[in-house]
Amino acid sequence: MELKPISKIKLDLGINLNGRAQKFFTETCYSHMDKYVPRSTGNLGDITTRTTRTITYEMPYAHYQYIGKLY
Numbered sequence: 001m002e003l004k005p006i007s008k009i010k011l012d013l014g015i016n017l018n019g020r021a022q023k024f025f026t027e028t029c030y031s032h033m034d035k036y037v038p039r040s041t042g043n044l045g046d047i048t049t050r051t052t053r054t055i056t057y058e059m060p061y062a063h064y065q066y067i068g069k070l071y
Contacts, residue, residue, distance in 0.1 A: 022052055026054070038065050044062055
C-alpha cells in the first residue's frame, strides 16, 4: 500500500498553512469577535485588514480601547 506524502494530504484537505480550513477558522473568529468591538464612537469595527491568518483593527485607538484607556 502506498500512501501520499503528508504535505499532499494536508493540501487536499485544505489544512495547510493558508488553506481553506485556516481561512474558515479566521472568518469564523472574525464573525464571533465583531459583536464585541466597541462602536460608540468611530468606526473601529469597519476598518479591518483580514488575511487568511490574521485580523487587524486599523484604527490608532484600537489598542487603547482593548486595554481600557483613553487615546
